[in-house]
Every structure is written in C-alpha cells, then in structure tokens.
Amino acid sequence: MHNTRLDALTEYPFQRLATLIQGVTPKAAPADQIAMSIGEPQHRPPELIRELLVRDIDGWGKYPPTPGTPDFRRAVADWAARRYRLPAGMIDGDANILPVAGSREALFMAAQLCVPPDKRGKRPTVLMPNPFYQVYFGAAVMHGAEPVFVPATAATGFQPDYALAGGDNLARAAMAYLCTPANPQGKVATLKRLTDTIRLAREHDFVLISDECYSEIYDGAAPAGALEACAALGGDLGNVLVFNSLSKRSSVPGLRSGFVAGDAKLIARFNKLRAHGGAVQPVPVLETAAALWRDETHVEANRALYRLKFADAAATFGNSHGYYTPDGGFFLWLDVGDGERATRALWAEAGVKVLPGAYLARPDATGANPGARYIRVALVHDRDRTKSALLRMKRVIDDLT
Ligand SMILES: Cc1ncc(COP(=O)(O)O)c(C=O)c1O
Incomplete structure (x- = not known):
C-alpha cells in the first residue's frame, strides 16, 4: 500500500538539477566551484546563539509544549507589532501565534488545517503563484x-492577482499561497495587493497563507505584510495566516525556528492539529529564537551585506538578461532564453551551480512553462566569492544569448 497522491509530485527541484548536470565536469577547480542553486544563507549566524543555546541545559531535558513558551509568543507578537506598526492589542501572543520548526513544514501542514474534504460539494482548490515555492504544490x-496556478510573471509584476483565478476556482478555494517577497521572482506584494487578496479570501471564504520568510531581506522600504494589511482593513485577522522564520532574517536555517501568526480560530485549530503531528521546538531553541526576534542589530548587518552583493550584481549585469534588483529576498531571476541550457553551461564553463526556472513553475494554460527562460541564482555566499562567480556567469551567459 502507498499513497498514490505522491505519484503526482515531480521530483524536488534539486534532484532534477542533479539529474540535469549529471556527467557535466566543471572546468573550474573544486575551490572555485560554487552552489548558487540553493537558498541557504551562508552569512555567519549571530554570535549570540553560541551562548543562548546552551544556557538552559535543563530545557533540553523537557518535552517542548506544542504552543511554545509565553515568552517566545510575546517576543514574536512584539516584533510583529513593531515591524508592521500594528495597533496596541491587535496581536496577542497567546491567541494569535504558534512556533513552527521552520516555515516549510508549517506551510505544508497548513493544507491539512485548511483543505476540507469538499467545498460546497466540489473538490477544493488551492491557489498558488506560478512560478512558486514548490512546497505549495506538494501541500495541495x-x-x-x-x-x-495563477501567473506571477513579468506581465503581472511577478505577483499573482487571485481575482483572476476564475469564478469556479475561487468558489472552491480552500486556501491561497502568497509569497512576499517572492521566491524566486523577488517582487513584493503591495499593501493594496495584500488588502485586495484578504478581501477576496473573506468574500470566498478561503484562507490566505502569506509566506513572508524573506520579509527582512529587502532593498529600500521594508515590504508590507499581511498583518499590516489586516490592520489597514480594521484589525480583524480573519482568514489570514502569516508564516515567517529566522532562517533568512538571522541566517540560521539550521535552527529550524519560525512562527505562524493570524486568525485566532485557525491558530487554535492549528494548535490542536499540531499536538497530534506537528514538529515541536526545543525550549532552548525557543529561548534563542525569542532573543533573536528582539534584536535588530544583526538583521541590519545581514541586510546590508545582501545590499552590497546586489550592487555588485547590478554592476555586473546592468540591463542585460532581464536583470532587475529584486525588491526583497536574495535571488536573481535572470532571463537567459533557455534556463536548462544555461544551467548546464554555467556549471561546465564557470563552475557555478544555478537552478533552472522551469523547475520552479508549471506549464500555463497554453502549455508554456513561465520559468523556462529563467535561472534562479542565490546570492548567499560571501561578497568576494559571489562577485567573482557573477563575473564568470556573465561571460558564459553573454556567449549563450
Ligand atoms: C518561499 C519560501 N518559503 C519558505 C521557506 C522555508 O524556509 P524555512 O523552513 O527555513 O523557514 C523557504 C526556504 O527556502 C522559501 O524559499
């Protein structure tokens, strides 16, 4: 016996990448080879975790509570209130926040929370941008x-407009994933786009799942968030869940620490579900995470380092290959004509591993894959290595196109 739904899932993009470049030998020496395919921050984690993680030895001897600790929830609620200028009392740590073991597992499990067996007698839909973070598809x-799949391409400003999802799809919708800043496109949903989507979710009774894990890596103004949009609509958090994590904000993807915030009814039901099968957070991890959410100094330094690397990328690519500096996040989304071909060439000729955009998208109604022309490049390494890799990339892509 096995779950046949799994057969509908394609291999995860990194497995597809391994197959694509199998047998390709890079000309670059191993020391010059660089993986810019995976969005794993390589910036040094904040020094304060060294002491924090071992301070509460007894904490490692406890089964962690599913809803975490009051202090963790308070730290997150305070951060959200500061970051999004929320009115006093709008977010209550105990009612509106849960810890999650990084946002990935929780974004996946959100479908277990939100997707009913049927909606008005029909099969429920899950709306998602295209291209998109692959977990959304697996969860649905x-x-x-x-x-x-709702287009999130150059033509739509790289964000989806769910009002265009189609009447029947909206009527059947159980949830909609929105990613802002978006992976892979790096574009931010405006406050208006967020408020419009929340109104739509309430009108059609689906849950907006706002994936905001890149919210602190931005260029210029801090991106709006769905909590802020709820405040703009009067403060009600109904039909909205926001997911965020420390993986990118604090460069600690290994800590596996994030949160979900929003609609008190959904949070209570999520807590019930997670008590059965959710990944809990060790108490010392919660204590460390609370301290990180209370500190902005390391976040500012982290953000500044990304800005320097994007300045290097802009200087390298200029207006070529569809280059634009993303509003947020740490990916370049380059139009190279044929993403798979460029990926193989970049690995062979420059020793640079990138991800073909096609692996992050599904064919649209016309059968065309909106990611096919693109590659995604993660600027997660130190500035010098990144700069030298970008220069090598530019030469190879220029020759291809
Ligand atoms: C768009 C998006 N959402 C969620 C995640 C999950 O991150 P984490 O589980 O580390 O919080 C990632 C990680 O790469 C991502 O790119």
Whole structure:
C-alpha cells in the first residue's frame, strides 16, 4: 500500500538539477566551484546563539509544549507589532501565534488545517503563484486539493492577482499561497495587493497563507505584510495566516525556528492539529529564537551585506538578461532564453551551480512553462566569492544569448 497522491509530485527541484548536470565536469577547480542553486544563507549566524543555546541545559531535558513558551509568543507578537506598526492589542501572543520548526513544514501542514474534504460539494482548490515555492504544490496535492496556478510573471509584476483565478476556482478555494517577497521572482506584494487578496479570501471564504520568510531581506522600504494589511482593513485577522522564520532574517536555517501568526480560530485549530503531528521546538531553541526576534542589530548587518552583493550584481549585469534588483529576498531571476541550457553551461564553463526556472513553475494554460527562460541564482555566499562567480556567469551567459 502507498499513497498514490505522491505519484503526482515531480521530483524536488534539486534532484532534477542533479539529474540535469549529471556527467557535466566543471572546468573550474573544486575551490572555485560554487552552489548558487540553493537558498541557504551562508552569512555567519549571530554570535549570540553560541551562548543562548546552551544556557538552559535543563530545557533540553523537557518535552517542548506544542504552543511554545509565553515568552517566545510575546517576543514574536512584539516584533510583529513593531515591524508592521500594528495597533496596541491587535496581536496577542497567546491567541494569535504558534512556533513552527521552520516555515516549510508549517506551510505544508497548513493544507491539512485548511483543505476540507469538499467545498460546497466540489473538490477544493488551492491557489498558488506560478512560478512558486514548490512546497505549495506538494501541500495541495497531498491533501487532496486541486492546485490552481495563477501567473506571477513579468506581465503581472511577478505577483499573482487571485481575482483572476476564475469564478469556479475561487468558489472552491480552500486556501491561497502568497509569497512576499517572492521566491524566486523577488517582487513584493503591495499593501493594496495584500488588502485586495484578504478581501477576496473573506468574500470566498478561503484562507490566505502569506509566506513572508524573506520579509527582512529587502532593498529600500521594508515590504508590507499581511498583518499590516489586516490592520489597514480594521484589525480583524480573519482568514489570514502569516508564516515567517529566522532562517533568512538571522541566517540560521539550521535552527529550524519560525512562527505562524493570524486568525485566532485557525491558530487554535492549528494548535490542536499540531499536538497530534506537528514538529515541536526545543525550549532552548525557543529561548534563542525569542532573543533573536528582539534584536535588530544583526538583521541590519545581514541586510546590508545582501545590499552590497546586489550592487555588485547590478554592476555586473546592468540591463542585460532581464536583470532587475529584486525588491526583497536574495535571488536573481535572470532571463537567459533557455534556463536548462544555461544551467548546464554555467556549471561546465564557470563552475557555478544555478537552478533552472522551469523547475520552479508549471506549464500555463497554453502549455508554456513561465520559468523556462529563467535561472534562479542565490546570492548567499560571501561578497568576494559571489562577485567573482557573477563575473564568470556573465561571460558564459553573454556567449549563450
Ligand atoms: C518561499 C519560501 N518559503 C519558505 C521557506 C522555508 O524556509 P524555512 O523552513 O527555513 O523557514 C523557504 C526556504 O527556502 C522559501 O524559499
């Protein structure tokens, strides 16, 4: 016996990448080879975790509570209130926040929370941008929903407009994933786009799942968030769940620490579900995470380092290959004509591993894959290595196009 829904999932993009470049031998020496395919921050984690993680030895001897500790929830609530200028009392740590073991597992499990067996007698849909973070598709499919891909391409400002998802798709919608700043496109949903989407979610009774894990890596103004949009609409958090984590903000993807915030009814039901099968957070990890959410100094330094690397990228690419500096996040989304071909050439000729955009998208209604022309490049390494890799990349891509 096995779960046949799994058969509908393609291999994860990194496995597809390994297959694509199998047998390609880079000309670059191993020391010059660089993986810019995976969005794993390589910036040094904040020094304060060294002491924090071992301070509460007894904490490692406890089973962690599913809802975390009051202090963790308070730290997150305070951070959200500061970051999004929320009115006093709008977010209550105990009612509106849960810890999660990084946002990935929780974004996946959100479908278990939100997708009913049917909606008005029909198969539920899950709306998602296209291209998109692959977990959304896996979550929809594994929980029996029909994934509906809504364009998030250059033509739509790289964010989806769910009002255009189609009447039947909206009527059947159980949830909609929104990623802002977006992976892979790096574009931010405006406050208006967020408020419009929340109104739509309430009108059609689906849950907006706002994936905001890149919210602190930005260029210029801090991106709006769905909590801020709820405040703009009067403060009600109904139909909204926001996911964020320390992985990018604090360069600690290994800590596996994030949170979900929003609608008190959904949070209570999520807590019930997670008590059965959710990944809990060790108490010392919660204590460390609370301290990190209270500190902005390391976040500012982290953000500044990304800005320097994007300045290098802009200087390297200029207006070529569809280069634009993303509003947020740490990916370049370059139009190279044929992303798979460029990926193989970049590995062979420059020793640079990138991800073909096609692996982050599904064919649209016309059968065209909106990611096919692109590569995604993660600027996660130190500035010098990144700069030298970008220069090597530019030469190879210029020759290809
Ligand atoms: C768009 C997006 N959402 C969520 C995640 C999950 O991150 P984490 O589980 O480390 O919080 C990632 C990680 O790469 C991502 O790119």
